[in-house]
Amino acid sequence: MAIASSCQQANQKKEKETANTAKKSSYLSQPIISKIYTADPSAHVFNGKIYVYPSHDIEAGTPENDNGDHFDMRDYHILSMDSVNGKVTDHGVALSIKDIPWAGRQLWAPDAAFKNGTYYLYFPVKDKSDVFRIGVATSKNPAGPFKAEPEPIKGSFSIDPAVFTDTDGASYMYFGGIWGGQLQRWDNGKYDANGSKTDSQKENEPALSAKVAKLSSDMLSFDGEVKDVQLVDKQGKALLTNDHDRRFFEGAWMHKFNGKYYFTYSTGDTHYLAYAIGDKPYGPFVYEGTFMKPVQGWTTHHSILEIKGKWYIFYHDTQLSGKTHLRNVKVTELKHNADGTIQMIEPWVE
Template sequence: MRIGLVSLAALGLALGACQNQAEVDTMAAAGGDAVSPDGRSYLSQPLTSEIYTADPSGHVFDGKLYIYASHDIDAGIPDDDLGNQYAMRDYRILRMDRPGGPVTVGPVALDVKDVPWASQQMWAPDAAYKDGTYYLYFPARDKTKDKNGVGAFRIGVATSKSPMGPFVPEPNYIEGSFSIDPSVFTDDDGTSYMYFGGIWGGQLQRWNNGVYDPQGSDTDLMQDDQPAISGKVARLSPDMKSFAEPVRDALIVDEAGNPVLGGDHDRRFFEAAWVFKRDGKYYFTYSTGDTHYLNYAIGDSPYGPFTYKGHILEPVQGWTSHHSIVEWNGKWYLLYHDTQLSGKNHLRNVKMTELTFNPDGTIPTISPFTN
C-alpha cells in the first residue's frame, strides 16, 4: 500500500479553511490547480492524486475511515449520455486512520476479469460488515446483449475478511437486482437494506415490474408530468448476499405528500442513493444528474416515503455528482467528487468536507467553492 501525494493535510484545507501558500504549492506539485478554470477557489482538496477516484462510499470500521470508490481510467471513449466513457475495470480502497491524516491507497480489491457474470463497467460500489465478513457490493454489465451490443446492469457482491480486500465475488449477481449504484444501510436492529438505481445510463427506465426491455429507451423517459422514476430498496437476507423480499420504490414526495414529478429535474431522483439515520429519522440522499445537485429527503421508515427537503451540495466541477455521508469521531462528513485534477468528466477525484445540521434536522446547503 502506498500513500497518496495529497491527503487532506491538516483537514483545515479539506474543510475549506484558509489555505496558506505551502498548501497551494503542494497541490500544484501534485497536478491539481489551486483554483477552478473560472477562477473560484475549491472548498476542499483531493484526498489523493495517486489515482483517479470517484463515487465515494465511506464506512468507519474499528475507528478508521474506509472509502470504497470507483477507480476512474481513461479508456479513450468520447463522452456520451449513457456514460460509456466511464469504463472502470477494478476497485481500489482508500483508508484514513484519523481525520486529517494521510490517505492509504490500497491495491486492487476486485477486478472485473475475476467476476464470472460481468463484462464491463465497474461503477459506484458500496460495502458493509457483518459477523467478521466484509461485503463489497458493485454494479457491472452482465454478458447479455441489448440493441447497443452491451449487457444489462446487475449488482454483485464479493466478500473478504479484510476491509481493504481482496474480495472474492459470488459466481452470479444478486437475483432480482438491476441497474446501478448499490448502497447498503444497516438499521439499529441489525437489519440491512440495499438502495440502488439510476436513470439514463443506469437503465431504470428500461425496467417495468422487474422485466428488462433490451430495446428500451435510454434517455427519453417520457414522464415530465408523471411521478418520477424512483430509486429502489430491498431488505437484504441475513446472509447479506440476496434480497429477502421483492424490490420496492423508494418514493420521494413533496411537502404535500405528492410524488415529485419526472419533469422536476432539480428535485427528482437520478442516481446515487445513500441512506443514513439521525435522531430517529431516515435521510434518503441522491443525485439529480443533469442538474448536478446532491439532494436529501427525510422519512420515518427505511422504505419511505421520503419528503423532499433541499440541496446538500451545489453543482461541482464536472458532469457527475455522487457522494456518501458518514459519522466519524463525533462529526459528520460529506464525501463527494469533482474533476479538479483532470478537468475531464470521466477522471474524477474524491474530496471530503464537514457536514452540519440545523436544530430542526435540516442540512445547510454546501457550496463546493469558497467564492
C-alpha cells in the same frame, strides 16, 4: 535580450503559480489522493479506521456519450486513513472485473458493509448481455482482496448500490439510476433493450423511483421483494418526471440522524445533491431541499458518515483532470441544523 527573456520567464512563472494558487483556493476541499483517479466514494468506519470504497476512473479511450460508456472502469482500489484529511493508504486492487465470472464491462459505484465477521463489497457491472446487475464479493479484511460470488444478486438490476444497516441490525440496499444506469428500461419489471435512453419520458407523471430491498441475514441476497422508494413533496404528492431539480436520478445514500431517515441522492442532469426525510427505511421520504451545489464536472455522487461525533460528506469533482470521467475524491464536514435540515455546501467558486 537574455536578461529580458529571463525576467519574462520569471514573470510568467509567477503568474502561473498565482493562477494555480487561485485555482486551488477556489475549491472547498482538496483531493484526498492524486496518484489515481477516484470517484463515487462510499465511506465507512471499520475497526476505528476510515475506509473509502470508490470507483477507479481510468482513461480507457472510450468515446463520451449520454449512456456513460466513457466511465469504463476495470477494477476497485480501496483507500483508508486514520482520520479525516489524514494520510491515505491505497490498498491496491481489491477486485478486478476479470475475476467476476458473469461480468462484461463497466465497474461502477460500489458500496461496502460488515456483518457476521465478513466484509461485503457490493458493485454494479454490466453482464455479458450489457445489462447492469449488482453483484457482491466477500473478504475477511476491509481492504480486501474480495472474492466475487459466481452470480449477481437475484432480482438486482441497475446501478449504485448503497447498503444501510439500521440500529436493529436489519440491512437494506438502495439502488438505481436512470439514463446510463438503465433504471428506465425496467419500468415494466423486465429489461427492455430498446427502452428509453433517458427516463420514462412521461413528463407529467410520477418520476421513476429509486429501489430498496431488505437484505438476507447472510447479506448475499434480497429478503423479499424490491420496492419503490417513496419520494414525495410536502403535500404528499410524488415528484414528477419533468421536475429535474428535485426528482431522483442516481447515487442514493441513507443515513440516520436523531431517529429520522435521510434519503439523499443526485438529481443528475441538474447536478444537485438533494435530501428527503422519513420515519421508516422504506419511506415515504418527504423532499426537504438540496444540500450541495453542483461540483466541477458532470456527475455528483456522495456518502455521508459520522466520525467521532461529527458528520462528513465524501464526494468527488474533476479538479485534477478537468475531465468528467477522471475524477477525484474529496471530503468536507456536513452540518445538520437544530430543526433537522442540512446546511448548504458550496464545493467550489468559479
